[in-house]
Amino acid sequence: MEKIRIGKEKRRYEISSIRPESANVLEIVFTDAIPAIWGDITIYTDDGTEATTLYGYETMWKQEGSRVWLSNDGSVYTPPSPPEPAEPPEPYVPTLEEVRVGKKAEVSAACEQIIFAGINVTLSDGTTEHYSLTEHDQLNLFGKLSQISVGAAQLEYHADGQSCRYYTAIDMQAIIQRPCGMCPIIPRTVTRLTCGLPVARPQRRSRKYFMVRTCQNSTGLRFLMHILYR
Numbered sequence: 001m002e003k004i005r006i007g008k009e010k011r012r013y014e015i016s017s018i019r020p021e022s023a024n025v026l027e028i029v030f031t032d033a034i035p036a037i038w039g040d041i042t043i044y045t046d047d048g049t050e051a052t053t054l055y056g057y058e059t060m061w062k063q064e065g066s067r068v069w070l071s072n073d074g075s076v077y078t079p080p081s082p083p084e085p086a087e088p089p090e091p092y093v094p095t096l097e098e099v100r101v102g103k104k105a106e107v108s109a110a111c112e113q114i115i116f117a118g119i120n121v122t123l124s125d126g127t128t129e130h131y132s133l134t135e136h137d138q139l140n141l142f143g144k145l146s147q148i149s150v151g152a153a154q155l156e157y158h159a160d161g162q163s164c165r166y167y168t169a170i171d172m173q174a175i176i177q178r179p180c181g182m183c184p185i186i187p188r189t190v191t192r193l194t195c196g197l198p199v200a201r202p203q204r205r206s207r208k209y210f211m212v213r214t215c216q217n218s219t220g221l222r223f224l225m226h227i228l229y230r
Contacts, residue, residue, distance in 0.1 A: 001031065001046060007039030018043065024073045026057055030066045038070055118160065123171045129159035131175055141176050148172060 003012040014031045018041075021027045026041070041054040056072035063069070069077065094102070118132035131137065144155050148169050155172045158164040167175070 003044045003048075004028070005042040005044070006035045006037060009035070009037075012044060021069055024071050024075065025061050026054065026070045026072070028068050028070065030068065034063075034066065034068060041070075119175075121171075121175050123174065124168065129162070132160050144172050145176050148176075 001014050001016070002018065003014050004018065005012050013033060013035060015028055016031050017027075017029045019027050028041075038058050038060060041057055043051045043054070045051050054072075057070040059071045059074050059076060061069040061071040061075060062077035115133050116135075118130055118137075120128050120130050122128045133141075140157070144157060147155055153169050154166045155169065156164050157167050157172065157175070
C-alpha cells in the first residue's frame with residue numbers, strides 16, 4: 001500500500017489513493033491516521049521506494065472523514081450559497097377584453113337559465129299557471145303571436161304538466177308578454193358592456209321586435225331574431 005511523508009516528518013502515513021482534484025487541489029484518502037500538519041508530500045510505493053515529491057500543498061482545502069483535499073495556492077473550499085428563494089409568479093391579471101368576454105358569458109348564461117326556468121302567469125280567470133321558456137317553448141310562443149296577429153281568438157297551448165287546452169287571445173298575450181319583462185335589465189346591461197349582437201330593426205317596432213330586443217341573449221331568441229328579421 002502506498003505511503004506518504006509530510007515535509008521533514010519521519011512518519012509515513014498509509015493511503016489508499018492520491019490524485020489531483022484540479023490544477024491546485026490534491027485529494028488524498030487515508031487508511032488510518034491523518035497528519036496534523038501539511039507541506040511538501042513525498043510519495044512511496046508499496047515496496048518503500050520513494051516515487052516523487054509534490055511541493056507546496058500546505059493548506060487543507062476540505063476534509064470529509066478520511067478524505068482530505070489540500071491546495072498549493074492557499075485556497076480553501078467555500079460551500080455554495082443556498083439558492084435564493086424563488087419569487088412567486090405574478091398573479092395573472094386578465095385584460096379588460098378577457099374580463100368583458102368572461103362576464104358576458106357568465107351573465108348571459110345566468111339570464112338564459114332564468115328565462116328557460118319559465119314564468120308564472122295569472123290568467124283572466126284568476127288562476128296562476130307556470131310556463132317553461134325553453135327554446136322549443138319560445139318557438140311555440142312566437143307561433144302563437146303570429147296567430148294572434150292574424151286575428152285568432154282561441155289558441156291551443158299548455159302550462160307545465162298540463163294537457164293542451166284553448167286559451168283566449170288575451171290570456172295568450174299575457175303569457176307571451178311576460179318573458180319581455182323577465183330579464184329587462186341584465187341582457188341590456190350585457191349588451192352595453194359587451195357590445196352585444198346587432199339587431200336588424202323592422203320599420204315598425206312591433207311586440208315581436210321588443211321581445212327579441214329585450215331578451216336577445218337567449219339562444220333561442222337570437223335564432224328567431226335571425227329568422228324573423230333577416
